[in-house]
Amino acid sequence: MPPGIQTLADGLAADAALSPADTGFMLLCSALVMVMTPGLAFFYGGMVRVKSVLNMLMMSFVSLGIVTVLWVLYGFGLAFGTDRGGLIGWRGDFAGLGGIGLTELWGTSTIPVYVFAVFQLMFAVLTPALISGALADRVKFTAWALFTALWVTVVYFPVAHWVWGEGGWLFRLGVIDFAGGTAVHINAGAAALGVLLVVGRRIGFRKDPMRPHNLPLVMLGAGLLWFGWFGFNSGSWLGNGDGVGAVAFVNTQVAAAAAMLGWLAYEKLRHGAFTTLGAASGAVAGLVAITPACGAVSPLGALAVGVIAGILCALAVGLKYKLGYDDSLDVIGVHLVGGIAGSLLVGLFATGGVQSPARGLFYGGGLGQFGKQTLGVAAVLLYSFVVSHLLAKGVDRLMGFRVAEDEEITGVDRTAHAETAYDFTGAGGGAVHRVPAVALGAPGALGGGPAPTNEAERGLGPDTERVDA
Template identity: 75%
Template sequence: MAPAITLAAEAPKLSSANTGFMLICSALVLLMTPGLAFFYGGMVRVKSTLNMLMMSFISMGIVTILWVLYGFSLAFGEHNSLIGWNSDWFGLSHIGLTELWPGYSIPVFVFMVFQMMFAIITPALISGALADRVKFSAWSLFIALWVTIVYVPVAHWVWGADGWAFKLGVIDFAGGTAVHINAGAAALGVILVIGKRVGFKKDPMRPHSLPWVMLGAGLLWFGWFGFNAGSWLGNDDGVGALMFVNTQVATAAAMLAWLAYEKIRHGAFTTLGAASGAVAGLVAITPSGGAVSPLGAIAVGAIAGVACAAAVGLKFRFGYDDSLDVVGVHMVGGIIGSLLIGFFATGKGQSAATGVFYGDHTFTQLWKQCAGVGAVLAYSLVVSAVLAFLLDKTIGMRVSEDEEISGIDQAEHAETAYDFSGAGGGVVGSVSASALATAAQTKKVDA
């Protein structure tokens, strides 16, 4: 997604087709955040449903404003290898309507808004690890700080024209490092600071609505085509089409692999496993889909499906409370997808870089991928933990134990997801009355 270098004589002209395509892709990526809200919202208990939805929705408000004010400028302006800056982009105040993104046939505004949607969903991903126990005000402030201090610099490293990882040759087509490893490592850093939920490993904490989970996974899968295929910023050479195909292929392979793993390990094919496996495949193909073949995408998806399914159980072994498996799916899936580029890159997709299985016997690309993965993981983990620590010691990150037990929805939002009083109570009441009448009639017959 970084700008290409072109000669003045070859400067592209605005393409209405590519512009329209990218606007559609931007809308698809935005849809992923409500999809994520449904996915996470169905996985929590009833008393935390609204809070989980709001933790995703609030990101759409906060990050949008910050991205317009300074986020885009810091992430994609040219300044140095660690951070960018372009004063003309501050507040988007000096961007022409038809001013093109360098090297491409789409306006700067279109590239900006596409990248905004990435910035919105990345902190929302973190929220799944923190279910049931974080103050909404503290979470909102965390989003603002984290996007500024963590997401923006990492996006510059990976996708900025002068970012160190981009110049090194680290391949990240659509966000394996900048989005998924970044969010997963941040989630781990925060939960190590704020601690476990009340009743972790003791009380049942089953999903309250698996249909919600499946709906959310379906919306994510649908929106991910914009997330991945759109990251090539056009349709002129077939690479975006390759990424579209590989997104579907890897996701299918990962879902099947996860289901096979849990059938062998636990004896059942679960709907939660199908949804989680699909997301694991989407995560893993995100960095790699422009570099591998469809057969390679099957391998990437299958490996991620099994590895992520195994990784979600690590929280019980090591005692960290990753509520909705953000670490096991996004961090692990992002690492796998990023590193497998070093093995499966064909040299016939987004670049000429090849992996070990296609002739790179010096492991050149693999080491580059390791450098990108390690740097993003370490930076996000440490800085996110420090941010959480500072917030916890100042305004406090967690709700009280009583509020957590009684339900964070009522404590933080003064609402509940399901209201069985009033009109809803009529249905419940009639069912109860019917049951009582049936029981009474049965008793008479028995007598």
């Protein structure tokens, strides 16, 4: 359960000294987690249509600005300050990151407070960016920026304290979340569902083809996410002194690989093709699912977690056509479902021999840990869904969350950013006035034309109604 306060404290001497090796390792892990946000931007950006690429990139990138500022001002204090009733934290010297000594250690770890703060900052940056994939093509950039600021303040910072803050109520209960199955993925997935009920469907949903415009970009983004995830997971132990971080690293690779193969096998058996989008999505599903479990399971357990998550998430992405919600890039199907699966599977596959002595059902621990995991999943899901829905309603009433119909048809790249992603004139620059109509979604344009729909690419066959990415 990162940041590993409880179990790491048990294994360290009270007079722990700053470790240059652990400090350097954690700074590197922080940089790896930072890379995940631009990686996510590319992953999402390749899946949307040409007219929304830049907006999708910006919805991720702006989180680096907004959340960083709020984290310095008060976010770190709220998430990891002195506990107040198990629900929130606060320490005055964390406000503005002032009053912290250069070599002051974080708890009983061997790294400075500053290093822990910047590592956790990167988690806070990534989480709201995950939500943006559900809202592609149709929201105001200003409304999204305001929602991001409100959401991290009212949802992410408190939930991070519940799960990881010393004294947080889920932390005290013994819920295992090594690196963010609840606080990051379930949190973002539930929020996406709450916001979708306010924003509504895209124009042409279920009718018009909305295929990924650039699958190589999707694969690049998935590769960057996979790369950064090693820092995300193995860094969450805050050091390398006992081998737990190494197990988390191995489990991360194993689960991602197994989930990718599970997703590909599912779509081949059901739809007759192995797709690049399926490979990328399957890998991400495995990474999501192993995030809470990577410090609790063995590599064989990680393999099981990956296969289960890959198949479950492949099944889940088609539910929006049965239930009628327009989750543009399957945040709910991958992050919510994958986060739930990984968190619950801890209660089955925890060995008791890695991060903590807690054992799952299959290792003689009974259903006790499974019950704790279920409570943690339910609490975060319900809180994030309800509060996110209310925040989205408030933003919608204040300024309107969704762009006007003509702006959505034209494309939010042009209307919100006055730019286009690709210049087809050969003149360079990509300015709006230089882009011909064909670049904006006309027949035969990039992302348009008679190419096959994305049903096979996503693992959804012709028996479904899916035609978009």
